[in-house]
Amino acid sequence: MAGPQTAEQMRKMALKKLTKVTKLPATNCTAPPPPPQPLPIPDFSSTLTPTTQTQLNHLTHIVKSHLKPCFTPQDLVSFLKSHIHHHPKLSHLDFHLFRYAASLDTFRHDHYTFEWMVRSLATSHRLDSLNLLIQFSASNPCPCSDGIFSCPKTEPIFRFALNAYCRVGRFDDALFAFDAMKRLIDGKPNVALYNMMIHGFVKFRQYDKALEFYEWMARDRVKPDVITFNTLISGYCRNLQFGLALEMFKEMKSKGCVPNVVSFNTLIKGFFREGKIEEGIAMAHEMIELGCELSSVTCEILVDGLCRGRRVMEACNLLISFSRKGVLPNDFDYFELIEKLCEERNVGRAMEVVDELWRKGNAPSSIACTILVEGLRCIGRIDEANKFVEKMLKEGIVPDSVTFNCLLGDMCDKGKAVEANKLRLLAASKGLDPDGMTYRILISGYSKEGRKEGEVLVEEMLDRGLIPGIATYNKLMHGFCKRKT
Numbered sequence: 001m002a003g004p005q006t007a008e009q010m011r012k013m014a015l016k017k018l019t020k021v022t023k024l025p026a027t028n029c030t031a032p033p034p035p036p037q038p039l040p041i042p043d044f045s046s047t048l049t050p051t052t053q054t055q056l057n058h059l060t061h062i063v064k065s066h067l068k069p070c071f072t073p074q075d076l077v078s079f080l081k082s083h084i085h086h087h088p089k090l091s092h093l094d095f096h097l098f099r100y101a102a103s104l105d106t107f108r109h110d111h112y113t114f115e116w117m118v119r120s121l122a123t124s125h126r127l128d129s130l131n132l133l134i135q136f137s138a139s140n141p142c143p144c145s146d147g148i149f150s151c152p153k154t155e156p157i158f159r160f161a162l163n164a165y166c167r168v169g170r171f172d173d174a175l176f177a178f179d180a181m182k183r184l185i186d187g188k189p190n191v192a193l194y195n196m197m198i199h200g201f202v203k204f205r206q207y208d209k210a211l212e213f214y215e216w217m218a219r220d221r222v223k224p225d226v227i228t229f230n231t232l233i234s235g236y237c238r239n240l241q242f243g244l245a246l247e248m249f250k251e252m253k254s255k256g257c258v259p260n261v262v263s264f265n266t267l268i269k270g271f272f273r274e275g276k277i278e279e280g281i282a283m284a285h286e287m288i289e290l291g292c293e294l295s296s297v298t299c300e301i302l303v304d305g306l307c308r309g310r311r312v313m314e315a316c317n318l319l320i321s322f323s324r325k326g327v328l329p330n331d332f333d334y335f336e337l338i339e340k341l342c343e344e345r346n347v348g349r350a351m352e353v354v355d356e357l358w359r360k361g362n363a364p365s366s367i368a369c370t371i372l373v374e375g376l377r378c379i380g381r382i383d384e385a386n387k388f389v390e391k392m393l394k395e396g397i398v399p400d401s402v403t404f405n406c407l408l409g410d411m412c413d414k415g416k417a418v419e420a421n422k423l424r425l426l427a428a429s430k431g432l433d434p435d436g437m438t439y440r441i442l443i444s445g446y447s448k449e450g451r452k453e454g455e456v457l458v459e460e461m462l463d464r465g466l467i468p469g470i471a472t473y474n475k476l477m478h479g480f481c482k483r484k485t
Helices: 004-023 050-066 073-084 091-102 111-123 127-139 154-168 171-184 191-203 207-219 226-238 242-254 261-273 277-289 296-308 312-325 335-343 347-359 366-378 382-394 401-413 417-429 436-449 453-463 470-484
Strands: none
Touching: 050 073, 050 091, 073 091, 073 111, 091 111, 091 127, 111 127, 111 154, 127 154, 127 171, 154 171, 154 191, 171 191, 191 207, 191 226, 207 226, 226 242, 226 261, 242 261, 261 277, 261 296, 277 296, 296 312, 296 335, 312 335, 312 347, 335 347, 335 366, 347 366, 366 382, 366 401, 382 401, 382 417, 401 417, 401 436, 417 436, 417 453, 436 453
């Protein structure tokens, strides 16, 4: 049996050949690389550190106590789950046990043990050991493969390993595992596995390799899906190659792949980044014509792009148009647009937008409502703010206590303490718990107007434990006593 050094050399040779295959013309790409050499199983008692040796001795004792001599793969997995997986000192030795089992003449690993071991190594980031496992499984396939067909679990097992490699950018290992999997399964790999590789390349900004793998996918006669194209389009946009992203979008449609909301969102955002606002809006309309529903993200991209381009009014008209067509998502929060209008002191238009969208079923969020109330207060339109808060409360939108108290203060300053208290009662019935500041504002307002109804609020405040002491109570009542004299 070959030594560890020979196996590593053979693995590197296989990787070199695999890399060459991905770069050859289509006529030569179908030639499979040579199969990997069998992985030598090292002795369980190899030279180890004293600590590890002690742990292995402990593991050996547990194995002898709980695992019968002629154990099966299911027995081994059960033992790993119940005795090793959560053990604080032995969990990292599961691969030693796997290799030990492989060295027994009476034992043969199957998809149960392969799947468990791949998941354990991948989730614990022991990728060097995962490489050894992939080599071993490639040359020692599951017993299910002894018949006509391959083991149906092979592809899911390798998928977990590929995901682990791509997540950290170990693409040489991923390519080796991908090729080994292709030789073990029946037929062509699932498109999701190609997508996983392409996404990994794009994530680490290796766009040329992503496109190269996409071409390899075509040579393998695997039909790309919408995820394939979305990943490549996103990669081109991230690499500031928007022209190529549009070409890929055209290729996507020419190959009969229907774009989804992610495809359109990526391109709309790319148009706005390129300063092509009209094209971005046209893309949104094309999206609607094709029957693809707008998402809240789509609307966020459009509103943000138009606001950044100082085209706030156009953003208002676009949202109203979407709302009238019934395509505006109900969960879209248009607070950013309301905030922009209020910043420009165009509160009237903000009110019109909210009323229009609300009437069509697109209720504003509590944040959008708070922004609008503050905008109305800032320009002195207190009565409108009061009516708007009443509408909010009746629709079940409860304002925050700070905004609510500020509005009550403004109303009391204008001699409308009675109306302010009515608003307080309405808010309390909808779940807004008035605090001490709420009562002080109203009591002060009643006192300035010379209304004795404020005394009732003082007593209510006392009953609720909002008056810290007799001095505060006397101070609050003092204003009413002065009015009486």
